[in-house]
Amino acid sequence: MLSRLLPHPLLTVTLTLTWMLLVNSFTAGQALLGVLLGWAIPVFTRRFWPDRVRIARPWWLVFFLVKVLWDILIANVTVAALILGGQRFARPAFVAVPLELRTELAISILANTVSLTPGTVSAWLSPDRRTLIVHGLRVTDPDALAHEIKTRYERPLRDIFEPPC
Structure with missing residues (x-):
């Protein structure tokens, strides 16, 4: 009730x-x-809503939000410097990020987090929801960008929304 x-x-x-x-x-x-x-x-x-939202570790969500806000601040400064420095420093590229997340909410939060961080935007999610295509404004190493997204954002989201059984 x-x-x-x-x-x-x-x-x-x-x-x-x-x-x-x-x-x-x-x-x-x-x-x-x-x-x-x-x-x-x-x-x-x-x-x-397909399922009831379950947050296994609510305090980790608070730490995740603080980390994302910090990353947004730093990325704003970095993108501003990139723009003021001219196009010669830009190295735009699309990067495939393999996903371990399975819940729709966690994938959605990851895609939105990437898009909120200046310099990157979520461009496409594969139909099987196992790959997120991200466009980066300055990509010197595609594997490093994918690794950073997985360690900074995906892993904490997996711990928050999809704890091991």
Whole structure:
């Protein structure tokens, strides 16, 4: 019964906090509207979610978010220097990243994380969901970029969402 009224508690909290950050105003009315939206969106979209979201290690998710925010900051500076330095430093390339992740949510978070980090963008996911094609703005070693994505982002996501049985 509780799962029907609150199908995705973490999503409810995330949506509520996101609403409060977007409106940039902490009033009782905005907080109430944020809670209402945070509750209603998961309830009305419940049938579109294939599985209930399971986070095996929630604190690791917090550390992952801090790491991603740091990487976004550093990548912004790097891309700005690359742009100001001219095109001679750019070495764009597509890189195939083999995936070990199996849950749709974890793959989606990985693809979005890659796209949020300036200088890289997720370009294509194979139909079997075993390869992510990433476009990099400055790729000197494709294997190194694939390895970095796998170690910095995929491995923590696998530990957070797909712990060993």
